[in-house]
Amino acid sequence: MSTQPDSRLDPRLDGLExxxxxxxxxDVRLGWPVGDRDWVVVGTTPESxxxxxxxxxxRDFPVFLHPDSHEEYALARTERKQxxxxxGFEVHASPDVTLEADLARRDFTINAMAETPDGKLIDPYxxxxxxxxxxxxxxxxxxxxxxxRVLRAARFLARYxxxxxxxxxxxxxxxxxLVASGEMRHLVAERVWTETHKALGEAEPGAYxxxxxxxxxxxxxxxxxxxxxxxxxxxxxxxxxxESTTSQQALWRWARLGEHxxxxxxxxxxxxxKAPNAYRDAMRLAALSRRLRQQLGEGRPAAESNRAAAxxxxxxxxxxxxxxxxxxPLLALIAHDDGELADDLALAWRLAAQILPQALLxxxxxxxxxxxxxxxxxxxxxxxALEGR
Numbered sequence: 001m002s003t004q005p006d007s008r009l010d011p012r013l014d015g016l017e018x019x020x021x022x023x024x025x026x027d028v029r030l031g032w033p034v035g036d037r038d039w040v041v042v043g044t045t046p047e048s049x050x051x052x053x054x055x056x057x058x059r060d061f062p063v064f065l066h067p068d069s070h071e072e073y074a075l076a077r078t079e080r081k082q083x084x085x086x087x088g089f090e091v092h093a094s095p096d097v098t099l100e101a102d103l104a105r106r107d108f109t110i111n112a113m114a115e116t117p118d119g120k121l122i123d124p125y126x127x128x129x130x131x132x133x134x135x136x137x138x139x140x141x142x143x144x145x146x147x148x149r150v151l152r153a154a155r156f157l158a159r160y161x162x163x164x165x166x167x168x169x170x171x172x173x174x175x176x177x178l179v180a181s182g183e184m185r186h187l188v189a190e191r192v193w194t195e196t197h198k199a200l201g202e203a204e205p206g207a208y209x210x211x212x213x214x215x216x217x218x219x220x221x222x223x224x225x226x227x228x229x230x231x232x233x234x235x236x237x238x239x240x241x242x243e244s245t246t247s248q249q250a251l252w253r254w255a256r257l258g259e260h261x262x263x264x265x266x267x268x269x270x271x272x273x274k275a276p277n278a279y280r281d282a283m284r285l286a287a288l289s290r291r292l293r294q295q296l297g298e299g300r301p302a303a304e305s306n307r308a309a310a311x312x313x314x315x316x317x318x319x320x321x322x323x324x325x326x327x328x329p330l331l332a333l334i335a336h337d338d339g340e341l342a343d344d345l346a347l348a349w350r351l352a353a354q355i356l357p358q359a360l361l362x363x364x365x366x367x368x369x370x371x372x373x374x375x376x377x378x379x380x381x382x383x384x385a386l387e388g389r
Contacts (some may be wrong), residue, residue, distance in 0.1 A: 078101040137168040151195040154211035158202035200250035205223035209318035239336035308383035
């Protein structure tokens, strides 16, 4: 079944030279579901697209939304490097830009394929062969003009490594060249976070950070992670709450990346990529949980009174009483590393949460004394439960 638009059914496309490009062409050949479809239009002008009812949405180059499907139709264009970073390009879009010229500006050969309206593959740069060979290879030497492509290479490897994909040696060399040139320093933090966040949701997110480390980009973009401990950090990425949604999975994977860092280094890492507050909080909570495991010997025996006190301190530190929704995912996180501790925490939380301040009001406790007595009773209940196991 063709993924192409049919001009007989859509008169807005009648007479236009339209091609399906990019991810949709790639993924259908991998047997993957096709999500968003992107189109390139050759040989026309912005005025003609607007006359057909398309809505202009591109600020830096001519992109239009179909008035009914709302899919993107971009005019064929070329790019020329004019400055630093991934935005330092001069765009040329006109009716004389060919499809092959438009495809030549793309990052990897597997993303530089197109389909005609009758489903014929147009593949001037060998993308189909590289797809079959499981290889991420740059389209041209212009790869070194855009530092964002280093992150995209790492992210695509995080997606496809489970299929046996690798990055072509010559592309790896260009990635190293980009880092050495200093271009990575011109990437804005928000763009680094966008790519990193996407990578955290891929099948093998560790490949993203390992790839950036191999070419030197990790030290430029996320210095606290560029250490000899990276292999251990990456190994933790698979140990997140199993019931997480994709977005929650990304959240806890980020938390895992920095749970071993001290507060100042956590802040440095989060500031470097401008991580959202929810991701900063998750990392802080994961670090508190890791420190609790270390304090209690990660499963080794500890005096139950000390264990109860440490557990209550942890519950206070994560603000469990006001934010009870934090407890379950943290217990799931801890269970991956120390099942016994997770069981103790679940028991402690269940019992301590049943002791409410309202019950103490009847005993005459008020103000600061109420808080102290509430903490004392909760800890005593937890200690007795742990001793009676």
